[in-house]
Amino acid sequence: MSLTPDDIARIANLARLELHPDESERMLTQINGFFGIVEAMRAVDTTGVEPLAHPVAVIQDVALRLRADVASEPNQREANQRSAPAVERGLFLVPKVIE
Amino acid sequence: MHSASKPLHDLGVAELAASLRAGQVSAVEAAQHFLGRARSHESLGAFLAIDEEVTMNQARAADARLAAGTAGPLEGVPLAHKDIFVTKDLPSTAGSRMLEGYRSPFDATVVRKLADAGVVTLGKLNCDEFAMGSSNENSAYQPACNPWDLARVPGGSSGGSAVAVAARLAPAATGTDTGGSIRQPASFCGITGIKPTYGRASRYGMIAFASSLDQAGPMARSAEDCALLLSNLCGPDPDRDSTSLDLPTEDFARSLNDSIDGLRIGIPKEFFGEGLSADVRTAVEGVLGEFEKMGARLVPISLPRTELSIPVYYIIAPAEASSNLSRFDGVKFGHRAKAFADLVDMYKKTRAEGFGDEVKRRIMIGTYVLSHGYYDAYYLQAQRIRRMIADDFQQAFKSCDLIAGPVAPTVAWKLGGHGNDPLADYLADIFTLPASLAGLPGMSVPAGFGDGAMPVGLQLIGNYFTESRLLNAAHRLQQATDFHSRKPEGV
Numbered sequence: 001m002s003l004t005p006d007d008i009a010r011i012a013n014l015a016r017l018e019l020h021p022d023e024s025e026r027m028l029t030q031i032n033g034f035f036g037i038v039e040a041m042r043a044v045d046t047t048g049v050e051p052l053a054h055p056v057a058v059i060q061d062v063a064l065r066l067r068a069d070v071a072s073e074p075n076q077r078e079a080n081q082r083s084a085p086a087v088e089r090g091l092f093l094v095p096k097v098i099e
Numbered sequence: 100m101h102s103a104s105k106p107l108h109d110l111g112v113a114e115l116a117a118s119l120r121a122g123q124v125s126a127v128e129a130a131q132h133f134l135g136r137a138r139s140h141e142s143l144g145a146f147l148a149i150d151e152e153v154t155m156n157q158a159r160a161a162d163a164r165l166a167a168g169t170a171g172p173l174e175g176v177p178l179a180h181k182d183i184f185v186t187k188d189l190p191s192t193a194g195s196r197m198l199e200g201y202r203s204p205f206d207a208t209v210v211r212k213l214a215d216a217g218v219v220t221l222g223k224l225n226c227d228e229f230a231m232g233s234s235n236e237n238s239a240y241q242p243a244c245n246p247w248d249l250a251r252v253p254g255g256s257s258g259g260s261a262v263a264v265a266a267r268l269a270p271a272a273t274g275t276d277t278g279g280s281i282r283q284p285a286s287f288c289g290i291t292g293i294k295p296t297y298g299r300a301s302r303y304g305m306i307a308f309a310s311s312l313d314q315a316g317p318m319a320r321s322a323e324d325c326a327l328l329l330s331n332l333c334g335p336d337p338d339r340d341s342t343s344l345d346l347p348t349e350d351f352a353r354s355l356n357d358s359i360d361g362l363r364i365g366i367p368k369e370f371f372g373e374g375l376s377a378d379v380r381t382a383v384e385g386v387l388g389e390f391e392k393m394g395a396r397l398v399p400i401s402l403p404r405t406e407l408s409i410p411v412y413y414i415i416a417p418a419e420a421s422s423n424l425s426r427f428d429g430v431k432f433g434h435r436a437k438a439f440a441d442l443v444d445m446y447k448k449t450r451a452e453g454f455g456d457e458v459k460r461r462i463m464i465g466t467y468v469l470s471h472g473y474y475d476a477y478y479l480q481a482q483r484i485r486r487m488i489a490d491d492f493q494q495a496f497k498s499c500d501l502i503a504g505p506v507a508p509t510v511a512w513k514l515g516g517h518g519n520d521p522l523a524d525y526l527a528d529i530f531t532l533p534a535s536l537a538g539l540p541g542m543s544v545p546a547g548f549g550d551g552a553m554p555v556g557l558q559l560i561g562n563y564f565t566e567s568r569l570l571n572a573a574h575r576l577q578q579a580t581d582f583h584s585r586k587p588e589g590v
Binding site for chain 2: 003007008011012014015016017018019023026027030031033034037038040041042044046049050051052053054055056058059062064065066067072076079080082083084085086092094095096097
């Protein structure tokens with residue numbers, strides 16, 4: 001399997017990454033090099049094997065914990081917005097999306 | 100006031116804690132001493148941020164608690180954090196331009212727990228960008244140098260942590276390990292580091308890379324110091340980390356001195372194949388011989404999917420990274436591009452400018468393997484093999500109590516040595532990835548020296564929750580050898 005320049009453009013769009021042409025070219029070579037070693041993985045027979053997400057689930061049941069849906073934090077709007085690129089009147093600013 | 104025979108910076112965590120409690124040294128003296136060393140060794144590139152006022156305030160508070168008799172177990176011990184942990188009082192960058200100047204509104208749980216135990220923060224340590232790398236060369240700010248040979252890499256991604264501890268700029272540091280990022284730099288810099296069982300340490304406030312793999316752990320100069328630190332940084336965090344295990348805090352130092360007579364050490368044949376360089380093999384076999392002298396028995400085992408762990412890891416970790424890193428969109432925090440046409444263009448330019456090459460590569464791989472039509476063939480397939488790899492370990496642990504082998508196939512390579520070949524870095528992770536995928540505790544223990552008189556690390560892997568057994572074996576080895584107390588020339 002080999003990716004094409006079109007694949008790289010499509011993936012970069014999905015990932016919201018602007019790539020310069022030379023960057024795309026380098027990326028194509030490197031990613032195709034990487035998928036060379038992935039082939040070995042694709043050939044493994046995994047019929048009937050359950051995917052493993054939490055590693056400790058190999059030996060015991062692990063239930064992802066849910067906490068009660070109650071506010072546990074005080075209002076920290078200012079601290080939370082201190083590192084935001086653009087804020088006005090306590091709101092995050094983004095470029096206009098709706099005409 | 101300090102009058103011990105050793106200079107302050109040669110004291111370990113346990114020794115320093117005892118001197119502080121005994122009033123032989125004050126927290127302020129200790130903090131000043133280490134800050135001075137950090138300044139005079141700036142060219143090593145270990146630190147990304149130091150704020151003397153923050154450190155000295157913490158030190159004065161520690162002295163007050165020592166005087167008042169309300170001291171924590173690590174009161175006044177200086178320590179530095181990998182810059183992947185967010186801190187309220189110091190910048191948090193994850194080694195990325197994306198987070199230049201970022202200030203977190205809260206402390207990571209690991210940071211808070213260590214502060215509760217009394218540690219004084221010396222600053223934030225250099226690392227590969229978002230912990231992606233094995234040489235620290237992916238830091239957006241500066242590379243770090245290996246104190247044993249300034250022309251070589253310290254390893255990564257917790258490279259700054261390993262440099263700081265090896266060069267005696269801090270008695271200990273925190274690190275994180277996703278695919279070997281505590282063990283490999285510890286090995287390359289001749290220090291001791293442990294990654295606990297996945298779920299032991301809270302991931303809250305650890306800037307996320309691959310959430311099903313990321314674990315925090317201590318890096319120090321001895322197993323004893325690691326045990327002390329690990330006991331204070333682990334513990335359930337039920338409301339803030341949904342994958343944190345509901346296990347009570349443990350005293351991991353409780354069995355440090357136990358006999359290892361009769362201990363069965365599994366030797367995976369796949370870790371000693373042709374990919375292992377001769378110098379590393381000789382050093383590792385040397386310390387395995389020391390274990391035998393103490394009554395341990397070496398048992399041949401097999402981890403047949405060792406090589407497969409490379410593609411499996413490099414599918415799963417980038418997949419999770421591409422999802423985690425989608426939060427960097429130039430809206431709520433971090434970098435935002437100056438000029439753009441519209442919202443989507445702002446996202447694309449912001450991310451193009453803020454992320455480095457390796458991070459972009461992993462985001463691309465991750466996005467691809469999670470995209471429509473490829474998810475089953477790559478991501479699910481990788482997760483299935485992940486289970487097979489974890490099962491292989493359970494099979495192996497039927498005939499042994501712990502597993503030993505090299506941490507890495509070679510000693511630290513030269514800065515720039517892997518050129519622009521990311522695959523070379525990936526392949527060098529082969530011996531640390533299997534335990535990461537299985538979520539098992541693993542550590543690196545100094546095992547002597549190889550080519551270029553560079554340190555070699557022995558990797559010890561335990562079954563789930565057996566950190567104290569690993570630390571016990573490592574401690575006994577450190578009683579019988581002195582590799583862990585050697586220090587680089589000129590330090």
